[in-house]
Amino acid sequence: MIGIKRLAEHLNVSIGTVSRALNGKPDVNEATRKRILEAAAELGYVPNQAGRALRKGSTGVVGFMMQTGSQITGEGDVFFMSVFDGVQTVFARHQLDLVALLCSSEEDPHAYLQRVVARGFADALIISATKRHDHRIDYLAGHGIPFVALGRSLTDAGQPWLDLDFEGMAETGVNRLVAKGHRRIGVFAPIDDTNLGFVFVDSYRKTLERHGVAFDPDLVFRTHPNERGGHQIARAIAAMPDDRRPTGFVLINEKLSVGLYGGLHEAGLIPGRDIAVIGRDSPHAHYLTPKLTCFRLSLRALGISLAEALLATMPAYAGQYPLGVVRKVLPMELVEGDSDNALPL
Amino acid sequence: MIGIKRLAEHLNVSIGTVSRALNGKPDVNEATRKRILEAAAELGYVPNQAGRALRKGSTGVVGFMMQTGSQITGEGDVFFMSVFDGVQTVFARHQLDLVALLCSSEEDPHAYLQRVVARGFADALIISATKRHDHRIDYLAGHGIPFVALGRSLTDAGQPWLDLDFEGMAETGVNRLVAKGHRRIGVFAPIDDTNLGFVFVDSYRKTLERHGVAFDPDLVFRTHPNERGGHQIARAIAAMPDDRRPTGFVLINEKLSVGLYGGLHEAGLIPGRDIAVIGRDSPHAHYLTPKLTCFRLSLRALGISLAEALLATMPAYAGQYPLGVVRKVLPMELVEGDSDNALPL
DNA sequence: GCCAATTCCGTAAACGTTTACGAGGCTATA
DNA sequence: TATAGCCTCGTAAACGTTTACGGAATTGGC
Numbered sequence: 134m135i136g137i138k139r140l141a142e143h144l145n146v147s148i149g150t151v152s153r154a155l156n157g158k159p160d161v162n163e164a165t166r167k168r169i170l171e172a173a174a175e176l177g178y179v180p181n182q183a184g185r186a187l188r189k190g191s192t193g194v195v196g197f198m199m200q201t202g203s204q205i206t207g208e209g210d211v212f213f214m215s216v217f218d219g220v221q222t223v224f225a226r227h228q229l230d231l232v233a234l235l236c237s238s239e240e241d242p243h244a245y246l247q248r249v250v251a252r253g254f255a256d257a258l259i260i261s262a263t264k265r266h267d268h269r270i271d272y273l274a275g276h277g278i279p280f281v282a283l284g285r286s287l288t289d290a291g292q293p294w295l296d297l298d299f300e301g302m303a304e305t306g307v308n309r310l311v312a313k314g315h316r317r318i319g320v321f322a323p324i325d326d327t328n329l330g331f332v333f334v335d336s337y338r339k340t341l342e343r344h345g346v347a348f349d350p351d352l353v354f355r356t357h358p359n360e361r362g363g364h365q366i367a368r369a370i371a372a373m374p375d376d377r378r379p380t381g382f383v384l385i386n387e388k389l390s391v392g393l394y395g396g397l398h399e400a401g402l403i404p405g406r407d408i409a410v411i412g413r414d415s416p417h418a419h420y421l422t423p424k425l426t427c428f429r430l431s432l433r434a435l436g437i438s439l440a441e442a443l444l445a446t447m448p449a450y451a452g453q454y455p456l457g458v459v460r461k462v463l464p465m466e467l468v469e470g471d472s473d474n475a476l477p478l
Numbered sequence: 479m480i481g482i483k484r485l486a487e488h489l490n491v492s493i494g495t496v497s498r499a500l501n502g503k504p505d506v507n508e509a510t511r512k513r514i515l516e517a518a519a520e521l522g523y524v525p526n527q528a529g530r531a532l533r534k535g536s537t538g539v540v541g542f543m544m545q546t547g548s549q550i551t552g553e554g555d556v557f558f559m560s561v562f563d564g565v566q567t568v569f570a571r572h573q574l575d576l577v578a579l580l581c582s583s584e585e586d587p588h589a590y591l592q593r594v595v596a597r598g599f600a601d602a603l604i605i606s607a608t609k610r611h612d613h614r615i616d617y618l619a620g621h622g623i624p625f626v627a628l629g630r631s632l633t634d635a636g637q638p639w640l641d642l643d644f645e646g647m648a649e650t651g652v653n654r655l656v657a658k659g660h661r662r663i664g665v666f667a668p669i670d671d672t673n674l675g676f677v678f679v680d681s682y683r684k685t686l687e688r689h690g691v692a693f694d695p696d697l698v699f700r701t702h703p704n705e706r707g708g709h710q711i712a713r714a715i716a717a718m719p720d721d722r723r724p725t726g727f728v729l730i731n732e733k734l735s736v737g738l739y740g741g742l743h744e745a746g747l748i749p750g751r752d753i754a755v756i757g758r759d760s761p762h763a764h765y766l767t768p769k770l771t772c773f774r775l776s777l778r779a780l781g782i783s784l785a786e787a788l789l790a791t792m793p794a795y796a797g798q799y800p801l802g803v804v805r806k807v808l809p810m811e812l813v814e815g816d817s818d819n820a821l822p823l
Numbered sequence: 824g825c826c827a828a829t830t831c832c833g834t835a836a837a838c839g840t841t842t843a844c845g846a847g848g849c850t851a852t853a
Numbered sequence: 854t855a856t857a858g859c860c861t862c863g864t865a866a867a868c869g870t871t872t873a874c875g876g877a878a879t880t881g882g883c
Contacts, residue, residue, distance in 0.1 A: 189868085
């Protein structure tokens with residue numbers, strides 16, 4: 134693996150000149166710059182990450198922190214992979230690299246974050262799965278690390294964030310079901326302290342009250358936001374007496390839909406016939422039968438916004454992106470299916 | 479952010495002593511070591527990544543390369559997140575960090591790999607989604623980078639690999655369907671050049687021939703290994719005349735099952751009644767109705783094996799892991815469901 | 824009480840870059 | 854021709870570690 138030293142020797146110039154040429158500094162003759170660039174390409178020279186990071190104090194790497202192994206995570210691969218892709222289309226313009234920082238399920242997320250940040254591994258971070266109260270936010274803000282959160286939090290350090298419109302999902306969903314005559318509408322609530330669930334349930338509750346429908350705690354199903362959780366909800370629903378069972382249901386993500394469908398079918402209940410279901414779109418949920426009525430969002434666009442929100446906070450990119458702290462709820466589009474056709478008893 | 483210099487000043491010792499104390503070198507008094515460790519913990523000192531990497535020539539980071547944004551990828555989040563978790567349980571014992579190296583869909587994977595390797599970003603790599611002929615293997619082997627492949631390839635550079643038992647899946651699946659009287663058995667084939675599809679189809683073909691059933695190219699459905707692909711297969715099947723339509727089907731992954739189920743339902747065909755389907759397990763496929771007969775594998779165990787196979791090739795860990803190049807096909811367990819109950823016409 | 828061995832620690836070089844600084848050569852102007 | 858200015862490039866320091874080396878202080882054996 135060739136370094137700048139050998140490259141310089143090969144060209145009979147000093148390493149300083151090579152560095153300046155490669156970094157597009159003005160004080161280098163165009164002819165020699167051309168010569169250097171060609172030789173670098175030919176010999177496959179790539180600047181050593183450690184050397185550059187040590188000297189410059191920045192790595193050119195942005196980390197997207199996520200937890201592995203947790204069966205409790207709500208968002209899935211298509212979600213993240215699409216978001217990543219959006220982020221990268223922006224980063225590519227600035228020679229920034231995106232890596233996923235994988236926090237083991239055995240390590241405390243906050244400790245992991247501290248470790249990664251203190252090591253100077255990344256210049257900036259994107260954190261996801263924000264908790265209702267999230268230490269990471271205070272920590273990052275306190276240390277002046279540029280970051281953006283995918284998800285709101287009650288912890289407010291003036292950080293930029295983007296989030297799906299969970300209020301809108303619950304509100305539109307409930308509106309839609311109420312308009313069809315439903316009064317007993319079930320809702321998913323998270324068993325952990327991720328923030329999105331609270332927002333969702335809160336909006337659900339307020340919307341119900343706006344319609345004059347009393348809030349019924351028995352219709353709040355507390356579990357993990359994944360397939361298994363959906364399945365548990367279905368079993369709980371099936372076990373309820375007819376006059377107490379929800380006739381409609383709003384779900385916060387696609388994994389729940391899958392488990393719910395499975396569990397309902399096992400119990401002989403058919404979504405769209407016996408219970409109205411409104412969920413969230415994914416390549417997965419897209420093929421459920423009957424077709425799921427759901428909320429959709431461009432995940433690439435989300436990724437792009439995320440990247441732009443991050444760069445807007447980084448001094449190095451000042452002026453290239455609209456100033457100010459971006460805090461945006463991304464609206465979602467309702468895709469009509471058949472799963473919410475069921476009428477109340 | 480405190481460095482070793484300030485830590486040393488704070489303790490009135492030299493930076494050399496601090497470094498030795500923190501790295502567990504023998505030539506340091508136990509009392510001072512204790513003093514140093516305590517101060518380091520108290521002040522939150524974490525060695526700078528760049529400095530350490532530059533001096534040591536190694537980063538303590540292992541990269542797992544994967545492509546983002548590609549809707550064509552076959553494996554999903556539960557797959558990777560579970561594998562990651564397995565890898566990390568092994569890495570944790572050696573202070574190794576796992577990061578996902580995200581190759582944008584707009585960048586050539588091989589170019590990305592070269593860039594990452596030349597930069598010295600990671601000490602070792604895990605590559606996945608191996609192609610039938612994979613440049614990355616030659617490149618990594620040629621440059622002496624320790625790596626392990628998740629997936630076989632015709633490109634053989636003596637590299638270690640692990641792979642799911644796609645032969646076994648096709649063979650057992652076909653055996654099972656033939657035993658039930660099926661003769662027209664459909665199979666998925668990849669539209670790209672990932673290796674696993676070839677292995678799968680090849681085994682399918684050989685197993686059929688072993689049973690004296692003629693191979694019918696019309697029963698090979700060439701598409702992408704995801705939900706959409708499964709949906710396309712279903713539509714193709716539904717459009718076939720009854721006497722040409724496959725009465726059974728073997729699928730290579732869980733995403734295909736989901737799309738296939740959706741597409742079949744749309745066409746009024748029910749898996750397990752009108753067509754026998756055998757697929758692969760996932761939290762997702764687990765909740766399909768009717769219950770999918772599928773092949774299952776512990777993904778955490780896969781991750782652990784992957785990590786061990788990698789460390790076995792790294793000189794720094796010599797002796798700690800069984801020597802030799804690990805090349806192992808991981809057997810899968812058949813989980814009986816109802817989706818393959820359909821009988822041939 | 825002297826020499827050798829051991830224990831502990833400080834010094835300084837090295838890793839591969841980037842960049843401030845200054846030197847040299849050239850051009851242009853008077 | 855002298856001087857100022859510009860263009861181009863080399864020199865060397867710096868980034869934060871690790872580690873080879875050597876020196877001082879202590880210990881042990883006789």
